[in-house]
Amino acid sequence: MKSLTIHQLHEGYREKVFTIEEVIDKALAAAHEYQEYHCWIHLLEKAEIMRYAARIQSFSMREKPLWGIPFAIKDNIDLANVPTTAACPEFSYIPKHSAKVVEQLIEAGAIPIGKTNMDQFATGLVGTRSPHGATRNALNPELISGGSSSGSAVAVALGQVCFALGTDTAGSGRVPAALNNIIGYKAAPGRYSTKGVVPACQSLDCVSIFANTMADVDLIDQQLTSEKMGTSAKRSRPKILFLPDQLEFFGPYAKLYELSWKQTAAYLKEKEDVEILEMAELQKVARSLYEGPFVVERDVAIGGFAETHPASISEPLATILKQAKQTNYSAKEWIEAQHFCQHVEDTLKEKLSGNLLVLPTCTGTWRIDQVLADPIFTNSQMGLYTNHCNLLGLSAAALPAPIDSKLPFGITLFSTPEDEALLKSYAAELEKEHAKTELVVCGLHMRGFPLEKEFRLRGAAFAYEAATSADYRLYELDTEPRKPGLVRCEGQGERIEVEVWKIPNDQLSSFIQTIPYPLGIGTVELSNGEEKLGFVCQRFPADCKHEITSYRSWRNYQLGLKV
Template identity: 45%
Template sequence: MGEVRFPEQLTIEWLQDMYEKGAIAPEDTIREVVRRAQADADNPIWITPPSADALRPYLERLERMDRSAAPLWGVPFAVKDNIDVAGMPTTAACPEFAYVPEAHAEVVRRLVDAGAIPVGKTNLDQFATGLVGTRSPYGETRNALRPEWLSGGSSSGSAVAVARGHAAFSLGTDTAGSGRVPAALNGLVGYKPSVGAWPTKGLVPACASLDCITVFAHSLADALAVDAAARGAHGGDPWSRDIARSDSLPPSRILLPAEPPAFFGPLAQEYAAAWGEAVRRLTSLGLPVETIDTKLFEDAASILYDGPWVAERWASLGEFVDGHPGTAFPVTERVLRSGAAERHTASAAFQAMHKLQRYKAEARKLLRNAVLAMPTVGGTYTREQVRHDPIATNSNLGKYTNHCNLLDLSAVALPAGLADEGMPFGITLFGLSDQEHLVCGAAELWVGRSAAEEPSTLVAVCGLHMRGFPLEAQMRACGAAFVEEADTAPAYRFVKLPTTPAKPGLIRCEEGGASIRLELWRMPLKTFGGFAAAIPAPLGIGKVELADGREVPGFVCEAYAVRGAEDITEAGSWRNVIS
């Protein structure tokens, strides 16, 4: 089988297409997943990382499966380490809590039966208590695009594993926003089904009455393919419900906050501007738009940690924390122990439940046949800022997420461009639990409009900015995505510049030129100018002619740089020079 270069973003669609063509086999995919996880080993994404030996039984099982009955055949996925995978330790990011389950969590079992491969267990905010991604003794999972910033929690490792190409999709969990905040901060889709739509059997509970297992993916289509395999009640799970998802339909109207949302953190202005652009795009979807007072959702969100549901966390984990003093992450223990406060009486619990029931009734009236759009998060922080103020920063990240499960809503977090260079912005669409098809319908309209509207340009790169090389991160930070490999017209000379590190130079020549292999990336126009301006001489951006006749912006080199440079034209590509 010939060598195939894997795209940086693994998707179900690409993998299935390549398997169908016979261009790759699942063994090749797992080999690449292991390589990528090892290359990112300095970022604590994994608690149990992918291992070729450990995954061999899954590959052997695929050989015996009927591919026509296995819609996720050969697709690698990551699993948050509070969800059981048979034979892999479940730690919930607490080593002293660890155990090795004999059976898969029910959702994992369904995905494995559909042909998917659980490649490893990912890092998380300990006991799924946090929205920041910094509350783990295994280390702070760094943002996939800007490592000094938050990755989001608690499903930090799950989101970053997908964003970094270690898996095509991943499982997270969501009690207060953990399946949506990391999606927004890493440029992913985060799909949160209705409470109970996916069974939680085999999940270490945070708040069992609110917990959801969720999916991170690069596209809405991939997320919904996972949903189709995972959805359905389970007789052994008292929290699961039969909630069907009908074919997608647009809602009767889009609801927006009447008052401008509050934004926070060092990029508050940038987030506000990104929300303004998102509102413009939402109003162009062809659906009626109404503004509403969102105080109902704020009031519901406020009772999550001020009410008895924090006591539910303590009911699940208090015995372990008391029995193992000093083992819980300090800020996590502080949050959990707040659930043991004297104010959490039985009377207070019923008062909060009755208040919440009124909120639910109001939400059902307001959202019937409609979808509510809000920012997924109103800002972000550096990891250093969170260390200095771990409670307030975490609380701010939940401002537009905490209400969701309390009000029995479904939600999908969607990418919505950039708030700043290399800093994704996202929105979330909310709908009633029995109207997920309307959330999906609105999301499909958003995805279609986003693809049509985002001004961008192809950029041809032939050296250190290509995939796997040191400056690839600059491309990602500018919001660029790999498109394809291509060849120049046979009119170029290729040289190795005497720089540190060594760089190639692509020089147009009138005769004696050759065709050079390069990569085409698509970059948003709003970041392209700054990217081009930062390129040092003798390199720059000019028009590069491709073998198929297209002319695209790309890296070129001044002719004077030939002096003192090594001619590497015969190599045909920078990869052949470096490998």
């Protein structure tokens, strides 16, 4: 079910490719397969899940827009008759009713699978502050997943569910999306109900959505609000894109993140009218969330429980609550901070009317061991360009950057609440740029060969060098021009050196139609065990010139001919 969209699941249901029960079985199997990623706090039993499925059997997909779609719920959001713990077992309670947003999704036909892991009491942007273990990054388990909605994001990224609910106060619905190469959407504060959500900073808390596509986000968004927003519904592009005047990069991967941002900024400048936004006031707002009077609201939300259950509170959270108690901010300081935020909000929203602000979601990341060694500082860096959002009443969509990057690198688009239609539309445009399929290439489309130019004209880009598993043989086909044929011979082959390229999904189908028989596109197993689409010979090449497996690649064979 990895990376399946709502549309794809619905098509499968209509064509009777699979049933709801089979989809649920796969979701539960995937959850158990990736147990070491610590995505879940409470998985429902299959019988519990099937009761939700039974409710929708008499309805159509038109009547229930999320019919049969499995989803996950962050464990600070209530699901009726299932414990809510906020990653603190001693806090656990069993709600009689689901949170309003969960009720809306279930009413639309969605099927809850369980409650996901999180930074305790939704205080953290790293995904390591849980008694259930640090949630691991879906792409590299040594790296942090991001938080606090860690389990929800990773469950989507690993294909355990189609979408998930998180929450977002300082970036918890955006940072995990960026670090796991999925989409995180946060509507403006107040757009979605927070009834049935454990508060972290109640005046700023928002429910967020994790999904694989903006089309899915839009459909889920429609179920969570009946309010019609947006003066820019007919416009898919902003008049101006604002980019930051300066950025601070951090951590062991700072140079890679800086390079990715430079490439992203260059890409956007080629496509859109760009203006530079001074970041000083936004950064002052961002710092005020934890370094100003707003931090006191964290203590208001959970300080009483922490005082009576000190042993149950994670050490980083205990430190934050202690600092909040020691600050003794006056009412005057609180009002001054609110007035400053209002001033920045008014100024920024005037600039953003019909426009969008683009920032890197994160300007670095960490390994899990680095965060555990220094939990406060490492966490603070993750929110450099997310903390301001809710304080300024903005809407945001976090998505993978429209460039190739060696690490998961995401950007966030910010809009006024009135321009959420523009926000979603432009995010969908950028999403298309990132929607590419990796393709294993072993012949004339490789770098330096005659068909490379044709490949690049379709938007394909070289990704990395690789090798097949030791189950392949390579032949020179008796064609004009000469080309290789890669044939799988289980247990009787060698590792063949190949290249992996990325081709835009909207080009893949037409490209495949240009491939001459006996070549075709099939599954190629790489030396690391991964299976990817790639060039294969559809039958044993009786018309081959001769076998060239000993050369281990078409490139080596061509060099041998020159010698």
